[in-house]
Amino acid sequence: MIRINGLTKRFERRAVLDELTLSLDAGDRVALIGSNGAGKTTLFRCLLGHYRYKGEVGFEGAGATRRDMSLLSRVAFVPQLPPPLRMPVGELLSFAEKGAGADRARMLDISGKMGIDLDEVRSRPFYRLSGGQKQKILVTVALARAADLLIFDEPAANLDPAARAVFIDLLAERKDASMLIASHRLEEVAPLVNRVIELDRGKVVLDDSVVDRLKAGAFRSCRIGIAEPHPTFANALAEWGFTGTDTLFEGRIPAGDTLRFLGLLSRYASLIERLSFETGDE
Incomplete structure:
Protein backbone atom coordinates (compact mmCIF):
# COMPACT_ATOMS: atom_id res chain seq x y z
CA MET A 1 0.00 0.00 0.00
CA ILE A 2 2.79 2.43 0.96
CA ARG A 3 6.44 2.17 -0.03
CA ILE A 4 8.91 4.52 1.67
CA ASN A 5 12.50 4.57 0.47
CA GLY A 6 15.29 6.72 1.89
CA LEU A 7 12.90 9.25 3.42
CA THR A 8 14.87 12.12 4.94
CA LYS A 9 13.48 15.24 6.56
CA ARG A 10 15.68 17.86 8.18
CA PHE A 11 14.79 20.83 10.32
CA GLU A 12 17.73 23.18 10.05
CA ARG A 13 20.69 20.78 10.39
CA ARG A 14 18.99 18.01 12.36
CA ALA A 15 17.69 14.94 10.52
CA VAL A 16 14.32 14.09 12.12
CA LEU A 17 13.87 11.31 9.56
CA ASP A 18 17.15 9.76 8.47
CA GLU A 19 17.11 7.62 5.28
CA LEU A 20 14.00 5.85 6.57
CA THR A 21 12.87 2.85 4.50
CA LEU A 22 9.61 1.08 5.22
CA SER A 23 6.77 -0.80 3.53
CA LEU A 24 3.16 -1.00 4.65
CA ASP A 25 0.81 -3.51 3.06
CA ALA A 26 -2.93 -3.15 2.61
CA GLY A 27 -4.63 -4.37 5.76
CA ASP A 28 -1.68 -3.62 8.03
CA ARG A 29 -2.62 -2.16 11.41
CA VAL A 30 0.54 -0.67 12.81
CA ALA A 31 1.32 0.65 16.27
CA LEU A 32 4.05 3.25 15.80
CA ILE A 33 6.07 3.75 18.97
CA GLY A 34 9.13 5.71 20.03
CA SER A 35 10.15 8.48 22.38
CA ASN A 36 9.29 12.13 21.79
CA GLY A 37 11.35 13.41 18.87
CA ALA A 38 11.77 9.96 17.32
CA GLY A 39 10.11 11.13 14.08
CA LYS A 40 6.57 9.73 14.36
CA THR A 41 4.66 12.95 13.71
CA THR A 42 7.12 14.03 11.02
CA LEU A 43 6.60 10.72 9.23
CA PHE A 44 2.84 11.29 9.27
CA ARG A 45 3.22 14.82 7.95
CA CYS A 46 5.43 13.60 5.10
CA LEU A 47 2.89 10.92 4.18
CA LEU A 48 0.18 13.58 4.10
CA GLY A 49 2.21 15.91 1.93
CA HIS A 50 2.53 18.63 4.57
CA TYR A 51 6.34 18.72 4.31
CA ARG A 52 8.89 18.68 1.55
CA TYR A 53 11.40 15.88 1.95
CA LYS A 54 14.12 13.88 0.25
CA GLY A 55 13.53 10.28 -0.75
CA GLU A 56 10.50 8.49 -2.11
CA VAL A 57 7.01 7.92 -0.76
CA GLY A 58 4.72 5.85 -2.96
CA PHE A 59 1.03 5.22 -2.32
CA GLU A 60 -0.61 2.47 -4.34
CA GLY A 61 -2.90 3.94 -6.98
CA ALA A 62 -1.88 7.57 -6.37
CA GLY A 63 0.01 9.95 -8.59
CA ALA A 64 3.58 11.06 -8.06
CA THR A 65 2.90 14.59 -6.83
CA ARG A 66 3.47 15.41 -3.18
CA ARG A 67 -0.16 16.43 -2.55
CA ASP A 68 -1.99 14.13 -4.92
CA MET A 69 -5.70 14.67 -4.26
CA SER A 70 -6.62 11.06 -5.00
CA LEU A 71 -4.30 10.07 -2.15
CA LEU A 72 -5.57 12.64 0.33
CA SER A 73 -9.16 11.60 -0.30
CA ARG A 74 -8.28 8.06 0.79
CA VAL A 75 -6.58 9.04 4.05
CA ALA A 76 -8.20 10.16 7.31
CA PHE A 77 -5.95 11.86 9.84
CA VAL A 78 -6.34 12.81 13.50
CA PRO A 79 -3.41 14.97 14.71
CA GLN A 80 -1.93 14.99 18.17
CA LEU A 81 -2.73 18.69 18.60
CA PRO A 82 -6.09 19.88 17.22
CA PRO A 83 -5.73 22.75 14.73
CA PRO A 84 -6.84 26.25 15.89
CA LEU A 85 -9.81 26.40 13.52
CA ARG A 86 -11.96 29.50 13.97
CA MET A 87 -14.92 28.19 11.97
CA PRO A 88 -18.03 27.05 13.83
CA VAL A 89 -18.34 23.33 14.47
CA GLY A 90 -21.35 23.14 12.16
CA GLU A 91 -19.32 24.57 9.29
CA LEU A 92 -16.52 22.09 9.99
CA LEU A 93 -18.98 19.18 9.92
CA SER A 94 -20.52 20.45 6.69
CA PHE A 95 -17.07 20.67 5.09
CA ALA A 96 -16.24 17.16 6.33
CA GLU A 97 -19.43 15.84 4.72
CA LYS A 98 -19.25 17.68 1.39
CA GLY A 99 -15.51 18.02 0.95
CA ALA A 100 -14.11 14.91 2.63
CA GLY A 101 -16.94 12.42 2.16
CA ALA A 102 -17.85 11.95 5.83
CA ASP A 103 -21.25 10.31 6.27
CA ARG A 104 -23.67 12.53 8.20
CA ALA A 105 -25.59 9.71 9.87
CA ARG A 106 -22.33 8.02 10.78
CA MET A 107 -21.02 11.24 12.37
CA LEU A 108 -24.15 11.52 14.52
CA ASP A 109 -23.83 7.89 15.59
CA ILE A 110 -20.11 8.10 16.41
CA SER A 111 -20.38 11.43 18.24
CA GLY A 112 -23.19 10.07 20.39
CA LYS A 113 -21.10 7.07 21.34
CA MET A 114 -18.13 9.35 22.08
CA GLY A 115 -20.28 11.43 24.43
CA ILE A 116 -20.55 14.73 22.58
CA ASP A 117 -23.79 16.38 21.42
CA LEU A 118 -23.08 17.94 18.02
CA ASP A 119 -26.23 20.07 18.13
CA GLU A 120 -25.09 21.58 21.41
CA VAL A 121 -21.71 22.70 20.05
CA ARG A 122 -22.68 23.28 16.40
CA SER A 123 -22.69 27.10 16.63
CA ARG A 124 -19.52 27.39 18.73
CA PRO A 125 -16.11 28.13 17.14
CA PHE A 126 -14.02 24.98 17.07
CA TYR A 127 -11.03 26.63 18.77
CA ARG A 128 -13.17 27.56 21.81
CA LEU A 129 -14.02 23.94 22.63
CA SER A 130 -12.22 21.99 25.33
CA GLY A 131 -9.38 19.70 24.34
CA GLY A 132 -11.56 16.64 24.84
CA GLN A 133 -14.41 18.06 22.75
CA LYS A 134 -12.05 18.93 19.90
CA GLN A 135 -10.57 15.44 19.91
CA LYS A 136 -13.99 13.78 19.93
CA ILE A 137 -15.07 15.81 16.90
CA LEU A 138 -11.87 15.06 14.97
CA VAL A 139 -12.21 11.34 15.73
CA THR A 140 -15.88 11.50 14.70
CA VAL A 141 -15.04 13.04 11.34
CA ALA A 142 -12.17 10.62 10.65
CA LEU A 143 -14.12 7.48 11.46
CA ALA A 144 -17.16 8.65 9.47
CA ARG A 145 -15.10 8.69 6.27
CA ALA A 146 -14.71 5.70 3.94
CA ALA A 147 -10.92 6.00 4.04
CA ASP A 148 -8.46 3.28 3.03
CA LEU A 149 -5.86 4.48 5.55
CA LEU A 150 -6.47 5.87 9.03
CA ILE A 151 -3.58 7.81 10.60
CA PHE A 152 -3.87 8.67 14.29
CA ASP A 153 -1.24 10.65 16.20
CA GLU A 154 -1.85 10.09 19.93
CA PRO A 155 -5.60 10.20 19.23
CA ALA A 156 -6.76 9.32 22.74
CA ALA A 157 -4.50 11.77 24.60
CA ASN A 158 -7.30 14.25 25.43
CA LEU A 159 -10.12 11.74 25.80
CA ASP A 160 -11.73 10.83 29.10
CA PRO A 161 -11.56 7.12 30.05
CA ALA A 162 -15.10 6.35 28.85
CA ALA A 163 -14.56 8.02 25.46
CA ARG A 164 -11.16 6.34 25.15
CA ALA A 165 -12.73 2.89 25.60
CA VAL A 166 -15.42 3.71 23.00
CA PHE A 167 -12.76 4.97 20.59
CA ILE A 168 -10.82 1.71 20.82
CA ASP A 169 -14.02 -0.26 20.18
CA LEU A 170 -14.83 1.90 17.14
CA LEU A 171 -11.36 1.30 15.72
CA ALA A 172 -11.81 -2.44 16.17
CA GLU A 173 -14.96 -2.25 14.05
CA ARG A 174 -13.11 -0.75 11.09
CA LYS A 175 -12.09 -3.94 9.32
CA ASP A 176 -11.98 -2.16 5.95
CA ALA A 177 -9.05 0.18 6.57
CA SER A 178 -5.32 0.04 7.19
CA MET A 179 -4.12 1.96 10.23
CA LEU A 180 -1.07 3.80 11.51
CA ILE A 181 -1.47 4.59 15.20
CA ALA A 182 1.13 6.49 17.22
CA SER A 183 0.37 5.98 20.89
CA HIS A 184 2.15 6.00 24.22
CA ARG A 185 -0.58 3.64 25.49
CA LEU A 186 0.59 0.58 23.61
CA GLU A 187 -1.39 -1.71 25.87
CA GLU A 188 -4.62 -0.03 24.67
CA VAL A 189 -4.02 -0.45 20.94
CA ALA A 190 -2.36 -3.87 21.25
CA PRO A 191 -5.55 -5.82 20.44
CA LEU A 192 -6.03 -3.74 17.27
CA VAL A 193 -2.67 -4.13 15.55
CA ASN A 194 -0.78 -6.82 13.67
CA ARG A 195 2.55 -5.01 13.65
CA VAL A 196 4.67 -2.81 15.90
CA ILE A 197 7.22 -0.39 14.47
CA GLU A 198 9.56 1.58 16.71
CA LEU A 199 11.37 4.70 15.56
CA ASP A 200 14.44 6.18 17.22
CA ARG A 201 16.22 9.24 15.87
CA GLY A 202 14.41 8.96 12.58
CA LYS A 203 15.25 5.32 11.90
CA VAL A 204 13.34 2.04 12.29
CA VAL A 205 14.90 0.16 15.20
CA LEU A 206 12.15 -2.47 15.60
CA ASP A 207 9.63 -3.93 13.16
CA ASP A 208 7.80 -6.80 14.83
CA SER A 209 4.77 -8.73 13.60
CA VAL A 210 2.06 -9.55 16.09
Missing part, protein backbone atom coordinates in the same frame (compact mmCIF):
# COMPACT_ATOMS: atom_id res chain seq x y z
CA VAL A 211 0.93 -13.10 15.46
CA ASP A 212 -2.00 -15.09 16.79
CA ARG A 213 -0.49 -18.48 16.08
CA LEU A 214 1.59 -18.71 19.26
CA LYS A 215 0.52 -21.65 21.41
CA ALA A 216 -0.56 -21.38 25.01
CA GLY A 217 2.55 -21.38 27.17
CA ALA A 218 4.72 -19.85 24.46
CA PHE A 219 7.29 -17.34 25.60
CA ARG A 220 9.93 -15.08 24.10
CA SER A 221 13.49 -14.96 25.29
CA CYS A 222 14.84 -11.44 25.15
CA ARG A 223 18.28 -9.81 25.29
CA ILE A 224 18.60 -6.05 25.74
CA GLY A 225 21.75 -3.94 25.59
CA ILE A 226 21.71 -0.30 26.63
CA ALA A 227 24.20 2.50 26.09
CA GLU A 228 24.84 3.24 29.76
CA PRO A 229 23.64 2.11 33.19
CA HIS A 230 20.13 3.27 34.04
CA PRO A 231 18.83 2.14 37.47
CA THR A 232 15.18 2.97 36.75
CA PHE A 233 15.20 0.90 33.56
CA ALA A 234 17.03 -1.93 35.35
CA ASN A 235 14.38 -1.95 38.09
CA ALA A 236 11.59 -2.02 35.50
CA LEU A 237 13.19 -5.05 33.81
CA ALA A 238 13.72 -6.74 37.18
CA GLU A 239 9.96 -6.66 37.70
CA TRP A 240 9.70 -8.81 34.55
CA GLY A 241 12.27 -11.24 35.95
CA PHE A 242 15.22 -10.01 33.89
CA THR A 243 18.77 -10.41 35.17
CA GLY A 244 22.14 -9.18 33.94
CA THR A 245 24.81 -6.53 34.25
CA ASP A 246 24.43 -2.76 34.29
CA THR A 247 24.08 -2.58 30.50
CA LEU A 248 23.10 -6.08 29.32
CA PHE A 249 19.92 -7.88 30.41
CA GLU A 250 18.38 -11.27 29.67
CA GLY A 251 14.97 -12.67 30.47
CA ARG A 252 11.83 -14.08 28.96
CA ILE A 253 8.26 -12.87 28.67
CA PRO A 254 4.96 -14.61 27.89
CA ALA A 255 4.36 -14.24 24.15
CA GLY A 256 0.92 -12.79 24.80
CA ASP A 257 2.50 -9.94 26.77
CA THR A 258 4.86 -8.90 23.98
CA LEU A 259 3.06 -5.66 23.17
CA ARG A 260 2.76 -4.68 26.82
CA PHE A 261 6.50 -5.30 27.22
CA LEU A 262 7.27 -3.26 24.10
CA GLY A 263 5.23 -0.46 25.62
CA LEU A 264 7.67 -0.46 28.53
CA LEU A 265 10.69 -0.47 26.21
CA SER A 266 9.31 2.42 24.16
CA ARG A 267 9.71 4.71 27.15
CA TYR A 268 13.45 4.01 27.15
CA ALA A 269 13.99 3.81 23.37
CA SER A 270 16.88 6.29 23.33
CA LEU A 271 18.86 4.05 25.72
CA ILE A 272 18.49 0.77 23.83
CA GLU A 273 21.33 -0.22 21.50
CA ARG A 274 20.59 -3.93 21.03
CA LEU A 275 17.31 -5.84 21.21
CA SER A 276 16.56 -9.43 20.20
CA PHE A 277 13.70 -11.90 20.70
CA GLU A 278 13.49 -15.68 20.29
CA THR A 279 10.26 -17.64 20.61
CA GLY A 280 9.95 -20.96 22.45
CA ASP A 281 7.60 -23.09 24.57
CA GLU A 282 7.40 -23.87 28.25
Whole structure:
Protein backbone atom coordinates (compact mmCIF):
# COMPACT_ATOMS: atom_id res chain seq x y z
CA MET A 1 0.00 0.00 0.00
CA ILE A 2 2.79 2.43 0.96
CA ARG A 3 6.44 2.17 -0.03
CA ILE A 4 8.91 4.52 1.67
CA ASN A 5 12.50 4.57 0.47
CA GLY A 6 15.29 6.72 1.89
CA LEU A 7 12.90 9.25 3.42
CA THR A 8 14.87 12.12 4.94
CA LYS A 9 13.48 15.24 6.56
CA ARG A 10 15.68 17.86 8.18
CA PHE A 11 14.79 20.83 10.32
CA GLU A 12 17.73 23.18 10.05
CA ARG A 13 20.69 20.78 10.39
CA ARG A 14 18.99 18.01 12.36
CA ALA A 15 17.69 14.94 10.52
CA VAL A 16 14.32 14.09 12.12
CA LEU A 17 13.87 11.31 9.56
CA ASP A 18 17.15 9.76 8.47
CA GLU A 19 17.11 7.62 5.28
CA LEU A 20 14.00 5.85 6.57
CA THR A 21 12.87 2.85 4.50
CA LEU A 22 9.61 1.08 5.22
CA SER A 23 6.77 -0.80 3.53
CA LEU A 24 3.16 -1.00 4.65
CA ASP A 25 0.81 -3.51 3.06
CA ALA A 26 -2.93 -3.15 2.61
CA GLY A 27 -4.63 -4.37 5.76
CA ASP A 28 -1.68 -3.62 8.03
CA ARG A 29 -2.62 -2.16 11.41
CA VAL A 30 0.54 -0.67 12.81
CA ALA A 31 1.32 0.65 16.27
CA LEU A 32 4.05 3.25 15.80
CA ILE A 33 6.07 3.75 18.97
CA GLY A 34 9.13 5.71 20.03
CA SER A 35 10.15 8.48 22.38
CA ASN A 36 9.29 12.13 21.79
CA GLY A 37 11.35 13.41 18.87
CA ALA A 38 11.77 9.96 17.32
CA GLY A 39 10.11 11.13 14.08
CA LYS A 40 6.57 9.73 14.36
CA THR A 41 4.66 12.95 13.71
CA THR A 42 7.12 14.03 11.02
CA LEU A 43 6.60 10.72 9.23
CA PHE A 44 2.84 11.29 9.27
CA ARG A 45 3.22 14.82 7.95
CA CYS A 46 5.43 13.60 5.10
CA LEU A 47 2.89 10.92 4.18
CA LEU A 48 0.18 13.58 4.10
CA GLY A 49 2.21 15.91 1.93
CA HIS A 50 2.53 18.63 4.57
CA TYR A 51 6.34 18.72 4.31
CA ARG A 52 8.89 18.68 1.55
CA TYR A 53 11.40 15.88 1.95
CA LYS A 54 14.12 13.88 0.25
CA GLY A 55 13.53 10.28 -0.75
CA GLU A 56 10.50 8.49 -2.11
CA VAL A 57 7.01 7.92 -0.76
CA GLY A 58 4.72 5.85 -2.96
CA PHE A 59 1.03 5.22 -2.32
CA GLU A 60 -0.61 2.47 -4.34
CA GLY A 61 -2.90 3.94 -6.98
CA ALA A 62 -1.88 7.57 -6.37
CA GLY A 63 0.01 9.95 -8.59
CA ALA A 64 3.58 11.06 -8.06
CA THR A 65 2.90 14.59 -6.83
CA ARG A 66 3.47 15.41 -3.18
CA ARG A 67 -0.16 16.43 -2.55
CA ASP A 68 -1.99 14.13 -4.92
CA MET A 69 -5.70 14.67 -4.26
CA SER A 70 -6.62 11.06 -5.00
CA LEU A 71 -4.30 10.07 -2.15
CA LEU A 72 -5.57 12.64 0.33
CA SER A 73 -9.16 11.60 -0.30
CA ARG A 74 -8.28 8.06 0.79
CA VAL A 75 -6.58 9.04 4.05
CA ALA A 76 -8.20 10.16 7.31
CA PHE A 77 -5.95 11.86 9.84
CA VAL A 78 -6.34 12.81 13.50
CA PRO A 79 -3.41 14.97 14.71
CA GLN A 80 -1.93 14.99 18.17
CA LEU A 81 -2.73 18.69 18.60
CA PRO A 82 -6.09 19.88 17.22
CA PRO A 83 -5.73 22.75 14.73
CA PRO A 84 -6.84 26.25 15.89
CA LEU A 85 -9.81 26.40 13.52
CA ARG A 86 -11.96 29.50 13.97
CA MET A 87 -14.92 28.19 11.97
CA PRO A 88 -18.03 27.05 13.83
CA VAL A 89 -18.34 23.33 14.47
CA GLY A 90 -21.35 23.14 12.16
CA GLU A 91 -19.32 24.57 9.29
CA LEU A 92 -16.52 22.09 9.99
CA LEU A 93 -18.98 19.18 9.92
CA SER A 94 -20.52 20.45 6.69
CA PHE A 95 -17.07 20.67 5.09
CA ALA A 96 -16.24 17.16 6.33
CA GLU A 97 -19.43 15.84 4.72
CA LYS A 98 -19.25 17.68 1.39
CA GLY A 99 -15.51 18.02 0.95
CA ALA A 100 -14.11 14.91 2.63
CA GLY A 101 -16.94 12.42 2.16
CA ALA A 102 -17.85 11.95 5.83
CA ASP A 103 -21.25 10.31 6.27
CA ARG A 104 -23.67 12.53 8.20
CA ALA A 105 -25.59 9.71 9.87
CA ARG A 106 -22.33 8.02 10.78
CA MET A 107 -21.02 11.24 12.37
CA LEU A 108 -24.15 11.52 14.52
CA ASP A 109 -23.83 7.89 15.59
CA ILE A 110 -20.11 8.10 16.41
CA SER A 111 -20.38 11.43 18.24
CA GLY A 112 -23.19 10.07 20.39
CA LYS A 113 -21.10 7.07 21.34
CA MET A 114 -18.13 9.35 22.08
CA GLY A 115 -20.28 11.43 24.43
CA ILE A 116 -20.55 14.73 22.58
CA ASP A 117 -23.79 16.38 21.42
CA LEU A 118 -23.08 17.94 18.02
CA ASP A 119 -26.23 20.07 18.13
CA GLU A 120 -25.09 21.58 21.41
CA VAL A 121 -21.71 22.70 20.05
CA ARG A 122 -22.68 23.28 16.40
CA SER A 123 -22.69 27.10 16.63
CA ARG A 124 -19.52 27.39 18.73
CA PRO A 125 -16.11 28.13 17.14
CA PHE A 126 -14.02 24.98 17.07
CA TYR A 127 -11.03 26.63 18.77
CA ARG A 128 -13.17 27.56 21.81
CA LEU A 129 -14.02 23.94 22.63
CA SER A 130 -12.22 21.99 25.33
CA GLY A 131 -9.38 19.70 24.34
CA GLY A 132 -11.56 16.64 24.84
CA GLN A 133 -14.41 18.06 22.75
CA LYS A 134 -12.05 18.93 19.90
CA GLN A 135 -10.57 15.44 19.91
CA LYS A 136 -13.99 13.78 19.93
CA ILE A 137 -15.07 15.81 16.90
CA LEU A 138 -11.87 15.06 14.97
CA VAL A 139 -12.21 11.34 15.73
CA THR A 140 -15.88 11.50 14.70
CA VAL A 141 -15.04 13.04 11.34
CA ALA A 142 -12.17 10.62 10.65
CA LEU A 143 -14.12 7.48 11.46
CA ALA A 144 -17.16 8.65 9.47
CA ARG A 145 -15.10 8.69 6.27
CA ALA A 146 -14.71 5.70 3.94
CA ALA A 147 -10.92 6.00 4.04
CA ASP A 148 -8.46 3.28 3.03
CA LEU A 149 -5.86 4.48 5.55
CA LEU A 150 -6.47 5.87 9.03
CA ILE A 151 -3.58 7.81 10.60
CA PHE A 152 -3.87 8.67 14.29
CA ASP A 153 -1.24 10.65 16.20
CA GLU A 154 -1.85 10.09 19.93
CA PRO A 155 -5.60 10.20 19.23
CA ALA A 156 -6.76 9.32 22.74
CA ALA A 157 -4.50 11.77 24.60
CA ASN A 158 -7.30 14.25 25.43
CA LEU A 159 -10.12 11.74 25.80
CA ASP A 160 -11.73 10.83 29.10
CA PRO A 161 -11.56 7.12 30.05
CA ALA A 162 -15.10 6.35 28.85
CA ALA A 163 -14.56 8.02 25.46
CA ARG A 164 -11.16 6.34 25.15
CA ALA A 165 -12.73 2.89 25.60
CA VAL A 166 -15.42 3.71 23.00
CA PHE A 167 -12.76 4.97 20.59
CA ILE A 168 -10.82 1.71 20.82
CA ASP A 169 -14.02 -0.26 20.18
CA LEU A 170 -14.83 1.90 17.14
CA LEU A 171 -11.36 1.30 15.72
CA ALA A 172 -11.81 -2.44 16.17
CA GLU A 173 -14.96 -2.25 14.05
CA ARG A 174 -13.11 -0.75 11.09
CA LYS A 175 -12.09 -3.94 9.32
CA ASP A 176 -11.98 -2.16 5.95
CA ALA A 177 -9.05 0.18 6.57
CA SER A 178 -5.32 0.04 7.19
CA MET A 179 -4.12 1.96 10.23
CA LEU A 180 -1.07 3.80 11.51
CA ILE A 181 -1.47 4.59 15.20
CA ALA A 182 1.13 6.49 17.22
CA SER A 183 0.37 5.98 20.89
CA HIS A 184 2.15 6.00 24.22
CA ARG A 185 -0.58 3.64 25.49
CA LEU A 186 0.59 0.58 23.61
CA GLU A 187 -1.39 -1.71 25.87
CA GLU A 188 -4.62 -0.03 24.67
CA VAL A 189 -4.02 -0.45 20.94
CA ALA A 190 -2.36 -3.87 21.25
CA PRO A 191 -5.55 -5.82 20.44
CA LEU A 192 -6.03 -3.74 17.27
CA VAL A 193 -2.67 -4.13 15.55
CA ASN A 194 -0.78 -6.82 13.67
CA ARG A 195 2.55 -5.01 13.65
CA VAL A 196 4.67 -2.81 15.90
CA ILE A 197 7.22 -0.39 14.47
CA GLU A 198 9.56 1.58 16.71
CA LEU A 199 11.37 4.70 15.56
CA ASP A 200 14.44 6.18 17.22
CA ARG A 201 16.22 9.24 15.87
CA GLY A 202 14.41 8.96 12.58
CA LYS A 203 15.25 5.32 11.90
CA VAL A 204 13.34 2.04 12.29
CA VAL A 205 14.90 0.16 15.20
CA LEU A 206 12.15 -2.47 15.60
CA ASP A 207 9.63 -3.93 13.16
CA ASP A 208 7.80 -6.80 14.83
CA SER A 209 4.77 -8.73 13.60
CA VAL A 210 2.06 -9.55 16.09
CA VAL A 211 0.93 -13.10 15.46
CA ASP A 212 -2.00 -15.09 16.79
CA ARG A 213 -0.49 -18.48 16.08
CA LEU A 214 1.59 -18.71 19.26
CA LYS A 215 0.52 -21.65 21.41
CA ALA A 216 -0.56 -21.38 25.01
CA GLY A 217 2.55 -21.38 27.17
CA ALA A 218 4.72 -19.85 24.46
CA PHE A 219 7.29 -17.34 25.60
CA ARG A 220 9.93 -15.08 24.10
CA SER A 221 13.49 -14.96 25.29
CA CYS A 222 14.84 -11.44 25.15
CA ARG A 223 18.28 -9.81 25.29
CA ILE A 224 18.60 -6.05 25.74
CA GLY A 225 21.75 -3.94 25.59
CA ILE A 226 21.71 -0.30 26.63
CA ALA A 227 24.20 2.50 26.09
CA GLU A 228 24.84 3.24 29.76
CA PRO A 229 23.64 2.11 33.19
CA HIS A 230 20.13 3.27 34.04
CA PRO A 231 18.83 2.14 37.47
CA THR A 232 15.18 2.97 36.75
CA PHE A 233 15.20 0.90 33.56
CA ALA A 234 17.03 -1.93 35.35
CA ASN A 235 14.38 -1.95 38.09
CA ALA A 236 11.59 -2.02 35.50
CA LEU A 237 13.19 -5.05 33.81
CA ALA A 238 13.72 -6.74 37.18
CA GLU A 239 9.96 -6.66 37.70
CA TRP A 240 9.70 -8.81 34.55
CA GLY A 241 12.27 -11.24 35.95
CA PHE A 242 15.22 -10.01 33.89
CA THR A 243 18.77 -10.41 35.17
CA GLY A 244 22.14 -9.18 33.94
CA THR A 245 24.81 -6.53 34.25
CA ASP A 246 24.43 -2.76 34.29
CA THR A 247 24.08 -2.58 30.50
CA LEU A 248 23.10 -6.08 29.32
CA PHE A 249 19.92 -7.88 30.41
CA GLU A 250 18.38 -11.27 29.67
CA GLY A 251 14.97 -12.67 30.47
CA ARG A 252 11.83 -14.08 28.96
CA ILE A 253 8.26 -12.87 28.67
CA PRO A 254 4.96 -14.61 27.89
CA ALA A 255 4.36 -14.24 24.15
CA GLY A 256 0.92 -12.79 24.80
CA ASP A 257 2.50 -9.94 26.77
CA THR A 258 4.86 -8.90 23.98
CA LEU A 259 3.06 -5.66 23.17
CA ARG A 260 2.76 -4.68 26.82
CA PHE A 261 6.50 -5.30 27.22
CA LEU A 262 7.27 -3.26 24.10
CA GLY A 263 5.23 -0.46 25.62
CA LEU A 264 7.67 -0.46 28.53
CA LEU A 265 10.69 -0.47 26.21
CA SER A 266 9.31 2.42 24.16
CA ARG A 267 9.71 4.71 27.15
CA TYR A 268 13.45 4.01 27.15
CA ALA A 269 13.99 3.81 23.37
CA SER A 270 16.88 6.29 23.33
CA LEU A 271 18.86 4.05 25.72
CA ILE A 272 18.49 0.77 23.83
CA GLU A 273 21.33 -0.22 21.50
CA ARG A 274 20.59 -3.93 21.03
CA LEU A 275 17.31 -5.84 21.21
CA SER A 276 16.56 -9.43 20.20
CA PHE A 277 13.70 -11.90 20.70
CA GLU A 278 13.49 -15.68 20.29
CA THR A 279 10.26 -17.64 20.61
CA GLY A 280 9.95 -20.96 22.45
CA ASP A 281 7.60 -23.09 24.57
CA GLU A 282 7.40 -23.87 28.25
